[in-house]
Amino acid sequence: MTPAASTAYDAAVSAAGPRKMLDVRNVRKHFGPVVALDGVSISVEAGKVAAIVGDNGAGKSTLVKILTGVHQPTSGEIAFDGQPVVMHDPDEARRVGVETLFQDLALVDDLTIWQNLFLGRELTWGGPLRLTRKRAMAERAREMLSGLQINIPSIEARVRRLSGGQRQAVAISRAVGWNAKLTIMDEPTAALGVKERTEVENLIERLRDQGRTFLLISHNFDQVMRLSNEIWIMRNGRVVGHRRTAETSGDELVALITGAKPAEIGRKPSD
Numbered sequence: 001m002t003p004a005a006s007t008a009y010d011a012a013v014s015a016a017g018p019r020k021m022l023d024v025r026n027v028r029k030h031f032g033p034v035v036a037l038d039g040v041s042i043s044v045e046a047g048k049v050a051a052i053v054g055d056n057g058a059g060k061s062t063l064v065k066i067l068t069g070v071h072q073p074t075s076g077e078i079a080f081d082g083q084p085v086v087m088h089d090p091d092e093a094r095r096v097g098v099e100t101l102f103q104d105l106a107l108v109d110d111l112t113i114w115q116n117l118f119l120g121r122e123l124t125w126g127g128p129l130r131l132t133r134k135r136a137m138a139e140r141a142r143e144m145l146s147g148l149q150i151n152i153p154s155i156e157a158r159v160r161r162l163s164g165g166q167r168q169a170v171a172i173s174r175a176v177g178w179n180a181k182l183t184i185m186d187e188p189t190a191a192l193g194v195k196e197r198t199e200v201e202n203l204i205e206r207l208r209d210q211g212r213t214f215l216l217i218s219h220n221f222d223q224v225m226r227l228s229n230e231i232w233i234m235r236n237g238r239v240v241g242h243r244r245t246a247e248t249s250g251d252e253l254v255a256l257i258t259g260a261k262p263a264e265i266g267r268k269p270s271d
């Protein structure tokens with residue numbers, strides 16, 4: 001038991017519980033006759049890593065596409081940092097503060113590291129102040145990567161020359177680095193070897209410890225158990241379980257994912 005709250009404000013805050021960065025309520029998505037999401041409700045606490053696990057066809061990618069403005073929900077509500085939002089396209093999702101790290105990274109090999117970090121944001125690329133702005137962008141990129149303790153040869157290096165792990169570090173930095181409130185990662189280490197995967201996981205841990213908020217989609221149970229604070233389990237377009245990571249096991253997750261264990265939608269993880 002925590003001591004009684006001392007002010008009305010404290011009481012209100014503790015009654016409201018942890019701050020929710022993302023709150024998805026009863027989202028449905030139909031593609032013609034296909035029901036891809038059948039009333040999904042999930043939330044992500046600020047400064048935490050929430051994971052979604054589920055078999056192929058469970059609806060994970062459809063949910064990610066809705067959260068990134070690629071698809072619109074058929075019905076349901078999404079609140080972001082306490083505000084209801086409607087995101088018509090990926091630019092709008094970015095403006096709201098949702099960044100996504102896709103499997104294919106979307107880095108441009110022939111550009112430098114700092115140019116990749118500013119890709120799609122180089123609003124001030126041309127004009128008379130071009131050189132000054134270039135220097136300022138390179139400097140900001142350098143600060144960002146050193147703040148994240150990312151080991152890269154030089155900010156001026158072309159992305160082509162980087163190892164798989166370094167490339168992923170640049171992609172993750174881009175996805176968290178520009179005031180993202182929520183970074184969604186869909187299988188962030190699927191294409192990496194063991195050593196590089198560990199490096200990337202260490203980076204995600206550091207970012208989480210700095211207060212960043214992540215939604216992680218992963219098939220790798222070890223990774224989910226290591227990085228996440230809570231886990232949402234999806235099957236056939238529904239949420240069939242929700243666990244605090246510290247209170248579950250790989251075996252239980254497999255049982256929920258496959259349906260060997262009955263759905264327990266009503267069960268809330270204990271505090």
Ligand SMILES: Nc1ncnc2c1ncn2[C@@H]1O[C@H](COP(=O)(O)OP(=O)(O)O)[C@@H](O)[C@H]1O
Pocket residue numbers: 031034035036054055056057058059060061062063
């Ligand atoms: N654009 C689409 N058109 C029709 N059906 C789709 C589309 N996208 C996904 N689906 C269907 O929605 C369901 C969920 O798919 P998906 O979200 O890709 O699952 P997951 O990422 O968990 O494997 C599947 O039955 C899939 O075939």
Ligand SMILES: [Mg+2]
Pocket residue numbers: 060061062
């Ligand atoms: Mg998918």
